[in-house]
Amino acid sequence: MTTSRPLLLDASVLVAYERELTRRTQAFVVHAITEGRILVASALSLAVAAAELADQHRELSWLVEDAEGPLQVLSLSSMNALDVGALAAQTGSVHMAALELAQVLHEAADIGAIVLTFEPKLYQGQSVDVMDMRPR
């Protein structure tokens, strides 16, 4: 399965991947890798996840530490930083979570990705496709 849209993991999914004990998120990531899905995460999602994990992110590090890894990190650069900042400012608050949300929205819109999240309310009213990862 390599013709589908990129799957964009937000910080809530990255945190769950690192520390969830039920294995749901790990199983999802493993299965997606096996199917050849394109897994991406924004640089700011990675930063927020690391902050929430209080720097205990051994497994996330393993996913992203080399170019042959399965998770593509979408950088914050001169190509998108100004747009991300401007988008965050529209929420009326400029803090890390708002910046992460802005980069996720910006990337998802640009590359046609589906956002995977445990916090779907964050994306209400936004024009991106979202998959709620919470248990049904």
Add this chain to the structure above:
Amino acid sequence: MASSAFAGLSDADRYVVGRLAARDHVPAEELAQLPPQEIDQYIPGARVAYENREQIAAALLQRRGIDPTSAEYQAAVAEARHLLDQIDQLGSGHSA
């Protein structure tokens, strides 16, 4: 990424094109016109990531101490399959 531009590409080529398109916000249809070797130069490691995906998945399970034959894990995999099916039903969207 389902247009005729990808008709002649292997699954590995499609993965590399899709990953580069996502990373660089470049239309995948344009990248699909390039020779695979040239695409690989733009995103070193992506093809290896695809070709080694089974080994990567196995290593990931081992690192987490997950028994892939356990009932708990099998249930989680079934749920993962269901989620991916739901994701695929969200529509084709676009690839950069």
